[in-house]
Amino acid sequence: MSGFAITLDRHIVDQERNHPEATGAFTSLLTDISLAAKIISYNVNKAGLINIVGKAGTTNIHGESQQKLDLFSDEIMIKALVHGGNLCVLASEENPDIIPVPQKYPLGKYVCCFDPLDGSSNIEANVSIGTIFSIYTRITPAGHPGTEEDLLQPGYKQICAGYVIYGSSTMMVYTTGSGVYGFTLDPTFGAFVLSHDNIKTPKKGKIYSVNESYFDYWDEGMKNYVRWAKKAVPEDGRPLSSRYIGSLVADFHRNLLYGGIFLYPADNKSPNRKKGKLRLLYEANPMAFIVEQAGGRASDGQKRILDIKPLELHQRIPLIIGSEDDVKIAEQFIQGKRTE
């Protein structure tokens, strides 16, 4: 290897240097997130060996059964992030309410939303899962605890978003609004090392990722899009290939690198799925920020995800995300502007 490996810590410092007003708090916050990621990664890797897989016997606000590793990861994220004096309030997919910073710690100017362990229903099958996070600057006055208002900002106000994928290797992918960078955890010395510089997603892909078992519950536009995607028209690259892991971080990461589209639309399977399944704050917004920075596109089928003003912490949103051309075509079908 020529030169010195670029570690995540070094990369973050370089990014912060581009902002003369920066105080180092942002670097410190991302370092805390990467520490939590290493601890979660270590435990995910040895999950089968210790009594940490399986259901915890509780459900979250969405009525979904919580896994022991969900709760463990949630606790690790909170403990790693609240002590540093960088945050004023947090929100997690696994917690019904906002998470205040305990009084014994100083308050900071940032706000963090996260999904501690996305795709956790796949844990026992050893499928890749991940942690997703999103950072904003507070909008309420400094010196007081942050409020829900700080957390309910539209996605375009994110100053940073990222995910950690616990796969065949552990990777962190993040953006601060000037490109997308991927770092692989080198287990020999415990550092994330730059492995994917300035990631750009292909303008058009060959993959569509969707849980097609909900086909009968979709509206006609969505059905027409999937009919179109699977139709054999070799001259325009169809049929697209179907790939669906059922773990957003893994499906998104593959499509980001190879090109393609991921869809989790609304369906009428049950009343709480009228806006899809995925959450705006913890899943859609961070992934939308990343994909746009990589040259892709994200919408709910009608509007850009990043322009949507959240109304509640656990708001669900249909998510159509990936290569620009593919997402544009899906939007045309969903909006009824084309049927074939």
Ligand code: AHM
């Ligand atoms: P989770 O946050 O409870 O893990 O749920 C989100 C996951 C995503 O990772 C994935 O894209 C989706 O749920 C899969 O849902 P389905 O099983 O309905 O296809």
Ligand code: MG
């Ligand atoms: Mg999730």
